[in-house]
Amino acid sequence: MPTMNMLQAINNALDIAMAEDEKVTCFGEDVGVFGGVFRATSHLQEKYGKARCFNTPLVEQGIIGFANGLAAQGSVPVAEIQFADYIFPAFDQIVNESAKFRYRSGDLFNVGGLTIRTPYGGGIAGGLYHSQSPEAYFTHTPGLKVVVPRNPYQAKGLLLAAIRDPDPVLFLEPKRLYRASVGDVPQEDYQLPIGEAEVVKEGTDITLVGWGAQMEVIGKAVELAEEQGIACEVIDLRTLLPWDADTVAESVLKTGRLVVSHEAPLTGGFAGEIAATIQERCFLYLESPITRVTGLDTPFPLVLEKEYLPDHLKIFEAIRESVNF
Amino acid sequence: MTQYAHQPLFMTGDEFSIATFSLLDSEGELYEGANEPDLTRDHARRLYQAMLATRILDERMMAAQRQGRLSFYMQSTGEEAAVVGAAAALDDADMIMAQYREQGALMYRGFSIDEFMNQLFGNELDYGKGRQMPIHYGSRKLHYMTISSPLATQIPQATGYAYGQKLAADGHCTLTFFGEGAASEGDFHAALNMASVHQVPVIFFCRNNGYAISTPSTEQFAADGIAPRAFGYHMHVIRVDGNDALAVFEATRQARKIAVDQNQPVLIEAMSYRLAAHSSSDDPSGYRAKSEEEAWRLKDPILRMQKWLTKKGWWSDEEEASQQETLRREVLETMKRAEKRSPPPLDSLITDVYADITPELQRQYDTLKRHIRRYPEAYPRGARSLDLEVNTSTDSQGEE
Numbered sequence: 201m202p203t204m205n206m207l208q209a210i211n212n213a214l215d216i217a218m219a220e221d222e223k224v225t226c227f228g229e230d231v232g233v234f235g236g237v238f239r240a241t242s243h244l245q246e247k248y249g250k251a252r253c254f255n256t257p258l259v260e261q262g263i264i265g266f267a268n269g270l271a272a273q274g275s276v277p278v279a280e281i282q283f284a285d286y287i288f289p290a291f292d293q294i295v296n297e298s299a300k301f302r303y304r305s306g307d308l309f310n311v312g313g314l315t316i317r318t319p320y321g322g323g324i325a326g327g328l329y330h331s332q333s334p335e336a337y338f339t340h341t342p343g344l345k346v347v348v349p350r351n352p353y354q355a356k357g358l359l360l361a362a363i364r365d366p367d368p369v370l371f372l373e374p375k376r377l378y379r380a381s382v383g384d385v386p387q388e389d390y391q392l393p394i395g396e397a398e399v400v401k402e403g404t405d406i407t408l409v410g411w412g413a414q415m416e417v418i419g420k421a422v423e424l425a426e427e428q429g430i431a432c433e434v435i436d437l438r439t440l441l442p443w444d445a446d447t448v449a450e451s452v453l454k455t456g457r458l459v460v461s462h463e464a465p466l467t468g469g470f471a472g473e474i475a476a477t478i479q480e481r482c483f484l485y486l487e488s489p490i491t492r493v494t495g496l497d498t499p500f501p502l503v504l505e506k507e508y509l510p511d512h513l514k515i516f517e518a519i520r521e522s523v524n525f
Numbered sequence: 526m527t528q529y530a531h532q533p534l535f536m537t538g539d540e541f542s543i544a545t546f547s548l549l550d551s552e553g554e555l556y557e558g559a560n561e562p563d564l565t566r567d568h569a570r571r572l573y574q575a576m577l578a579t580r581i582l583d584e585r586m587m588a589a590q591r592q593g594r595l596s597f598y599m600q601s602t603g604e605e606a607a608v609v610g611a612a613a614a615l616d617d618a619d620m621i622m623a624q625y626r627e628q629g630a631l632m633y634r635g636f637s638i639d640e641f642m643n644q645l646f647g648n649e650l651d652y653g654k655g656r657q658m659p660i661h662y663g664s665r666k667l668h669y670m671t672i673s674s675p676l677a678t679q680i681p682q683a684t685g686y687a688y689g690q691k692l693a694a695d696g697h698c699t700l701t702f703f704g705e706g707a708a709s710e711g712d713f714h715a716a717l718n719m720a721s722v723h724q725v726p727v728i729f730f731c732r733n734n735g736y737a738i739s740t741p742s743t744e745q746f747a748a749d750g751i752a753p754r755a756f757g758y759h760m761h762v763i764r765v766d767g768n769d770a771l772a773v774f775e776a777t778r779q780a781r782k783i784a785v786d787q788n789q790p791v792l793i794e795a796m797s798y799r800l801a802a803h804s805s806s807d808d809p810s811g812y813r814a815k816s817e818e819e820a821w822r823l824k825d826p827i828l829r830m831q832k833w834l835t836k837k838g839w840w841s842d843e844e845e846a847s848q849q850e851t852l853r854r855e856v857l858e859t860m861k862r863a864e865k866r867s868p869p870p871l872d873s874l875i876t877d878v879y880a881d882i883t884p885e886l887q888r889q890y891d892t893l894k895r896h897i898r899r900y901p902e903a904y905p906r907g908a909r910s911l912d913l914e915v916n917t918s919t920d921s922q923g924e925e
Contacts, residue, residue, distance in 0.1 A: 258710060260710075328657055507904050
């Protein structure tokens, strides 16, 4: 089985999707001959031509508006927004259009073919505008699906599923892991299920939930906890909308403890949604309060990024406090 | 008054052609029929010295980035005349709202090398408190709005700022810089339309440098550049040779007059070329030919201005050599000072989110402090700020 980093896995998924279905197009800023600023679309223009893989003018609202129209016509656009921090000019097109196309027309029209790929997250000395995790703005939007892979294998399988999914999908790529995360990835076509969480490690004492780049951080915290004899169950949510509450609830019914971690600020973050749902479903089984380990309620900093980030030590402390509650 | 035609007539804009205003040829000679702008010796030298200082700062800081001393950098190489020429035509108290490649304007206004360095290294003296990536400068005293990375957002803000200046009747205007790529954003169109409708003293200064990262302007727009868009908003417009500091100066001087005297916006399109990479994270060899870069290197704006100044007897080779030497030394010395300074204090994480710190944020901060006290080695900057002993010396900025 070949080894790929996350960018190669994403590139490979796009390649497979474009080869299989000529309705698939890839476009965005610098996506064409250059292959994107991170090179996720390398060689796709060479292989499939300028009509199917191309640079757009520098206008995010235009890119997604165009993609909505293209999807409504029956094509399968995979639009790239260069950084998730720059998705906001397209917020109207995503929230008011992509998400509501099917509902408002009584399913006369839909943009189910649409996939929006965008790199998110911090830890790369990117400061305010190259570090944000904006998932919670979009998880508040019925009609969208929001998917976040944690490694190359997941990225390929989930992206292929997203492209073929009958609903518009926002695919958030953890850019810190683009080259850092390397693993075995099958060369052939495969899909991983959207809407299903994955239990990546079983344990009995406490449940940890995360997604994307935060899974690596949770992994490090779990190593520290296990050294102290705490058996952790780790769940990668993978899809944030619609999210798999059953898998998380089942785990917490067993462990009685839950820590949720994300890089985005605490207030209004998606961990709040998980905590509320799980306390409803597992109230009598909880041994300690559900804890959130997140970024601060501030914009993303630069020089003090390390202090800001919800790192493995902060998660480890949360695990200890929960277990010793 | 509506005019009617009884045969269909489609127009494309090709009916108009917009000439490029230029004064100096590549040898620094005035073109025939060109008038020398009204520029004193001191003013011309100040303009030139800011261009030169910008070039040297850019060269040194890119080298420092390559050595790993700096996380990120952006050069303005090749565009110094466009940026400094425009700044030199303004009143020093006019507002400048730049994109991110306009350090030359700040240099012209007198931002010190120390001030540049403090921002680049995000140390305790950085006005932005170490929160933004390098090159996101700002200066209230020099009327230079702090840079924001999202593209084109400053353009409609410039319209609003200038409207406020009009209401205040203080005789000032706002000039906003942006690239030809950013002009594709919706914010550009909103800004020009509102400026024209509300008769606002704002100058929209487009640096058409040929590339938006890898995307050539031929894939950015189908029209003849940015300038013709002004017609759609009924706005004054001029296209200028962006490598000709005198032409940029004169075009901007006259644009300012229109803006301030008549409360009318003006669009300026300066034709230039981004000689360097988009940023330290970019490698242009993946999308453009070296020969293209070489052709533009021959049109170096600094050399052209230098030749003109020398012919006027306002500059000399000796001055050039000693000036370069002095600047290089100053850059290196200030860099050493800036890197050694402490990072901003830990509480800079939570200040300025709001005018006052909220109780919830204070609670989060107290939790963070307790955590850092428990693990000081893991957070050397935070620990130093809390006066904790730190045994580790690995206090690096991280990598792009």
